[in-house]
């Protein structure tokens with residue numbers, strides 16, 4: 182795309198927001214959901230930028246839960262930065278970018294970090310974005326000691342990360358320590374995404390990894406992959422009834438047989 186065509190397509194902030202809304206939520210926001218709780222009930226404010234969730238009542242914009250969140254730089258400048266960084270053969274330095282966009286070098290550096298990180302991650306496969314839920318569970322092994330979930334003896338730990346669209350990734354892990362679970366989140370979660378977890382302590386520094394962290398109570402119905410229900414039953418309130426617990430278990434076990442860092446990606450029906 183030429184710079185001229187780019188400027189014509191994105192002449193102002195409104196056109197950039199409209200573009201992003203379509204990219205993220207489909208035409209006319211048909212699949213718009215709340216990045217905080219996943220609810221499909223939300224309302225647009227008169228200013229055209231802000232939305233309010235009909236369930237959790239929190240406000241959000243199209244940028245929440247993406248690489249553009251927590252940034253005061255307008256979306257138009259972000260899109261310009263992405264355009265410049267990808268269309269210039271050698272990319273662009275933060276000093277150059279700051280001059281082009283009329284922002285501080287510090288902001289430019291921050292933006293380039295996020296852009297490069299996303300590009301690099303995208304090169305290794307799609308990142309799960311917006312609103313994802315992370316959890317770990319144990320599969321296989323004989324369980325007669327009455328222990329469930331974490332700490333269950335003879336079982337294989339499996340870390341999972343799932344997003345609203347229904348994509349779920351599972352990885353056999355050595356353990357369920359913070360450093361292990363962090364890696365699953367950073368390997369598969371888009372920077373800036375909202376990561377929902379339960380109260381398990383190793384998740385306590387997800388915010389430091391550059392994500393918005395929200396804890397969900399496993400006792401509540403909207404939890405996704407829980408240790409009480411070890412396999413995926415619901416994604417943000419959407420029930421995947423066509424996926425039985427048994428077939429999901431078979432899927433995990435078959436993909437985790439070699440027990441090394443075995444990765445699988447599955448798109449669940451109904452997503």
Ligand SMILES: [Zn+2]
Nearest residue numbers: 215218234237
């Ligand atoms: Zn909500």
